[in-house]
Amino acid sequence: MPMSMCSRCKRLYPLGSRCEPCTSAGAKRREQKRKHTRPSAWARGYNSSYAKARSAILAERPLCSLCNLRPATTADHIVPLSRGGTNDQENLRPACGPCNFSRGNRTA
Ligand SMILES: [Zn+2]
Numbered sequence: 001m002p003m004s005m006c007s008r009c010k011r012l013y014p015l016g017s018r019c020e021p022c023t024s025a026g027a028k029r030r031e032q033k034r035k036h037t038r039p040s041a042w043a044r045g046y047n048s049s050y051a052k053a054r055s056a057i058l059a060e061r062p063l064c065s066l067c068n069l070r071p072a073t074t075a076d077h078i079v080p081l082s083r084g085g086t087n088d089q090e091n092l093r094p095a096c097g098p099c100n101f102s103r104g105n106r107t108a
Pocket residue numbers: 006007008009010011019020021022023
């Protein structure tokens with residue numbers, strides 16, 4: 001059987017197929033990198049309880065509580081999650097996108 005050498009691990013593998021260990025290791029690395037560079041909103045605490053509280057708040061108070069001009073599309077954390085805030089409705093207020101994003105992690 002004609003053999004070929006892997007450019008990474010220098011192992012011999014059948015010509016026409018790929019070096020299996022290096023191929024799967026590479027796929028794993030790529031996945032880890034993707035997870036690392038883009039932390040999911042989920043990981044930061046925006047989970048189902050947040051989604052639930054947000055829709056409840058937006059149904060109740062459809063106007064942004066920060067500018068009182070634009071319709072609220074997000075729920076702003078009064079105490080940010082990074083400072084120990086929760087996804088409870090008491091810690092959320094309706095905010096439009098521009099207001100919420102400009103505020104970032106600062107406390108009001
Ligand atoms: Zn290899």
